[in-house]
Amino acid sequence: MGDGAVRLGGIVGDRNLLVGAAIAEDYGHDEALSVEPRKPAYVAKPATAEEVAELLKTASELGIPVTARGSGTGVSGGCRPADGGLVISFERMNAVLEVDTVNHVAVVQPGVTLSELDKATSPAGLGYTVYPGELSASVGGNVGTNAGGMRAIKYGVTRHNVLGLQAVLPTGEIIRTGGKVPKISSGYDLTQLVIGSEGSLALATEVTVKLHPKLPHGASVLAPFGDLDQVMTAVPKIVAAGLDPNILEYLDNMTMAAIAYSEKLELGVPEEIRERTQAYLVVSLENRHEDRLHEDIETLAELAGELGAIDVYVLEGPAARKLVEAREKAFWAAKSVGADDVIDVVVPRSAMPEFLTKSREMALSTGGGALGCGHAGDGNVHLAIFCKDPVTRKKLLTDIFALAMGLGGAISGEHGLGQSKNGYFRELEDPAKLALMRRLKQAFDPAGILNPSILFG
Amino acid sequence: MGDGAVRLGGIVGDRNLLVGAAIAEDYGHDEALSVEPRKPAYVAKPATAEEVAELLKTASELGIPVTARGSGTGVSGGCRPADGGLVISFERMNAVLEVDTVNHVAVVQPGVTLSELDKATSPAGLGYTVYPGELSASVGGNVGTNAGGMRAIKYGVTRHNVLGLQAVLPTGEIIRTGGKVPKISSGYDLTQLVIGSEGSLALATEVTVKLHPKLPHGASVLAPFGDLDQVMTAVPKIVAAGLDPNILEYLDNMTMAAIAYSEKLELGVPEEIRERTQAYLVVSLENRHEDRLHEDIETLAELAGELGAIDVYVLEGPAARKLVEAREKAFWAAKSVGADDVIDVVVPRSAMPEFLTKSREMALSTGGGALGCGHAGDGNVHLAIFCKDPVTRKKLLTDIFALAMGLGGAISGEHGLGQSKNGYFRELEDPAKLALMRRLKQAFDPAGILNPSILFG
The missing domain is CATH 3.30.70.2740 (Alpha-Beta Plaits)
Incomplete structure (x- = not known):
């Protein structure tokens, strides 16, 4: 066992440090289709922010590149380890620390999955509204990628729903940013800078997320169109109608066919209409009042017809849920074909x-x-x-x-x-912005240990 | 005329550069009560981002501190000039460049006031939803302070409503951040970092803001409570009820008395009730449908009663507007007393x-x-x-x-x-965060010319 393993094991305990053959294949990749797996030299599973701080200090000192890992459900290769690198896996930091029903926030550790968070907040009638489609994704990973998903049209993306962080700087300091408040104008917004930085600036060890009251009634409209352009023209008109959809998706006919096949989805769209369809629009509404929901769904269905839909299907209950769940599997349908x-x-x-x-x-x-x-x-x-x-x-x-x-x-x-799109970014982005981002990276991470191949290759 | 004036005047034209006695007293302050005015050495009024870039390059070279100025309606001394400094006033960069009704955004220059922006978007039935209470405030100034206001409860603050910037770095590069899109996960979020940085990182020369459909029907509930604690206990319950208020304010009885007096406000609250009142709650709702509004206002009024309000007054039309406008004048009422x-x-x-x-x-x-x-x-x-x-x-x-x-x-x-609260911030904030913010400032502004007394004194 090398010096690195001895020191890292001393921080998290030997049973929580994996090296060599003990490292499962999974730690070498996420779900990106175009990034080759790469085995790290170490996998550490810290239990506290203090352990994360010690890991980062040691990695800085020894020059070991560090990659944070949540559930590994990313699709861009953000958590593919560096050569000879250390993976910090947050699988043991997976507690929902607090569901605060007065401030409508939850405080969670980064390894908590979206489904665990939902299970913890649901009894209070509250929910975290970022649904990137994969409920086994971790909150920490969502912070890293600024995850979005179907409900962003109404509720925004991760950036709009994370109010504060406890984070460890690569230099080993543990800081707190933001808090259980929706607004702060006191210094630079470090929360927002860390969100979306793909683990390259600081590692979140606690996340304060906004919760919303769950609305009890929901329904969806499925509208096939003969022409993709018509779908796109319809979208801003549906938004402008003020119906405040919580989902507004399009699927081209091939994608719909692939997910219908792989998810055994029966939508009740006759073959004759399917054949004339180039793309589908899926629009979901939700409401506190069932009567208002039905009134709005009717308005929406009429509007879809006026905007050129070949037909309009209103889906409620399980049928609506099944369609949305199937849409969430589009990535897997694409992979399978x-x-x-x-x-x-x-x-x-x-x-x-x-x-x-x-x-x-x-x-x-x-x-x-x-x-x-x-x-x-x-x-x-x-x-x-x-x-x-x-x-x-x-x-x-x-x-x-x-x-x-x-x-x-x-x-x-x-x-x-x-690590799948960063090369394109460096090639296409304004060099003045790239240079500024490099200086920001340097301001956080002078030793350059945090996910070094992200952004700057 | 010194070398500085010659070079700065060469950039914006001599008629757009003020020096010495030509500088009006107004340029030396904003509305902060506790910050002494200070006359700058120069006031430049650029017309383009390119002129701003040249001004910043020249200021960097000559070591002249630079303070950006919108309408000067700030209340913390954010635009009080530095000794021997240059004020860049955005009064000539005041065009609404575009109202985009498909993407629901407007693109404006920083000197545009909120009332000018509202005038430009209203004909399309759209509005910018940040109302910091002073409609002569500029969008650029709002970006600087991350301005909030009464409607933040529903629509968020400036940070949540600015999608992109054109900004000039102190080193003279003109960059574009974000865009007419609600989500980006491609590199660090420079938009969010500049917002709220009080002109200390980069100067916004174009701002892309989100617009929302204006809802035609609105009403307010005014609820006097005998006890301030009751008001505070009522607030989360009103939020949890899911009525989605666009305004949720409290005023203590003295403040209500001061604004009622200074704004000649007649609320119809009998003296007998006023005497028993320790604080008021003002809750406004808005809706596309008049019937839904009335139904919700009734629910709200009942709820306020259940939560301990002494009485409940429903205000519609001009009475509701007048109360909200008077509340916006609370700062002036405080000043006047x-x-x-x-x-x-x-x-x-x-x-x-x-x-x-x-x-x-x-x-x-x-x-x-x-x-x-x-x-x-x-x-x-x-x-x-x-x-x-x-x-x-x-x-x-x-x-x-x-x-x-x-x-x-x-x-x-x-x-x-x-410059009124920065000293407290330096005294009370975590030194690790202050040090990190200093490094971020350095990454943007190596010569330290942009509003140098903000944050770092």
Whole structure:
């Protein structure tokens, strides 16, 4: 056992430090399709912020690169370890510390999963509203990637729902940022800077999240359209109607077919209509009052018809839930049909028709294809990319990301750059911003130990 | 004319550079009660981001400290110039560049006032939902302080409503952050870092703000309570009821009396009830549907009664508007009755009773007093401090801020630290966080020219 293992084991206890053959294969990767697994030199499972601080101090001293790991459900390779690196796995820091029903917040450790959090808050009629689609994801991982998901149209993404952190700086100090308050104007907002930094600035060891009252009544409208452009034109009109949807998704016909098949979903859409459909819109509403929900669903259904839907299906109860759950599995459907990568570009919603048309043309011209679905209200497009040759695919993705950025968008809306998109970011982003981000990284992490290959390669 | 004036005048044109006697007294201060005005050496009025960039490059070279100025309506001394400093006034950069009704955003220059922005968006049925109470405030100034206001309970503060910036770094680069999109996970969030930095990191030259559909129907409930603690206990229960109030304010009886007097407000509360009242709750609801509004207002009024209100008054139309407008003038009422300072501490709403009780006791024990009102739903307490002796007042404020921070809150919820609260911040904040913030400042502003006395004294 080397010096590193002795010192790291001394911090977390030998049983909570894995080295060599004891390290399970899982610690080497997340769910990214295009990032090769890499075995770390060490996996440490701390139990406290103090242990995390000691781990980081020791790693700084020994020059060991550190990667934080929650549930490993990311799709961009954000937690793929560095060569000879240390994985800090938060699996033991998985307690819901407090559900505060007066301030409507919960305080949790980073290893808590979204389903565990939901189980803890539900009895109080409260919920954490970030649903990135994978409920085994950890809150800490969500902080790292600024996770979004389907309900962001109404409730915002992780950034809008995390009020405070306890975090460990790579230099070993434990700080607290924000708190159980929705607003602070006292110094720079460190909470917001750490959120979305993919474990490269500081490691969250406690997260204070906002809770919302759970609304008891919900229903969804499924509207098939003959033309994808019509769907995109419909989206801002549905938003402007003020019905405040909590879900507003599109799925192209191939994606819907794939998830319907893999999830054994029976939507009741006759074949004759399915054949004429190019894309579907799924819009969900929720309300405290059942009568208001029904009134609004009717308004919505009428509106969908006026906006060109071939037909309109109102789904309630289990049928609505099943559709939403199936949509959440779109990534797995894409994987199962052989997608070579999945991207989650974001563009202004007005630019979605242009983006979708051009990116598909780009993909088709390589002999491959691009299929998808996405958070239409947010302009967040999830495309499964089919393009076998890695060199051609790299060129294609560069062109697609450049297109999105040229339209005023960004490479990733919610997945993060990880180690699958960071190269494109460095190639396409404004050098003045990259240089500034490097200086910010340096301000947090002078030894450069935290997830060093994120952003700066 | 010195070298500085020649070079700065060469950038903006001599008519847009003021020096010496040509500088109006107004440029030396904002509305802070406890900050002495200070005349700058120069006032420059740029017309473009490029001119701002040239000004900052020249100031860096010559070592001239730079203070950005919007409308000068801040209340913490954030735009009080530095000795021998340059004020960059955004009064000429006051165009609404775009009202985008598809993406529901507006793109504005920093000198645009909130009332100008509202005028521009209203015809489309849309509005920017940050109302810090002073509609002559500029959007740029709001970005600087992360301005809040009464509607933050529903719509959030500036931080939640600014999607992107064009900003000039002190080193002269012009960057774009964010965009017409509600979510991005691609690199560090520079937008959020600049918001609330009080002009110390970068100067915003263009701001992309979120717009919301304006809801046509609104009404308010005014509920007098015999006991301030009852008000505070009522607040979380009103939030939990899911009525989604867009305003949730408390006013103590003295503050209500002061604003009723100074604003000639007739609320229809009989004297007999006023005499038994220790504090008022004001709760406003808005809705697309008039019938739903009335139903909810009735629910709210019943709830207020159950929670101990002495009486409940439903205000609609002009009466409701007048009450809200009068509440917005609370700062001026405090000033007119001789307050020595106004603070805007934020604490978890569960901690408001303890904070209010103890801070009042602290003020009374100095022979002075503390009166106030505040954004009760947000835990953001606006207290007028009466304490003539500056040494005693400094001690009192230190104790009050330490109390708020000990309860999990912060010195300022929405006003910013400016030059009136920055000393307390340096004294009370965690040294590890202060050191990190200094390094972040250094990463943006190596020459230390941007509002150098903010935060770091």
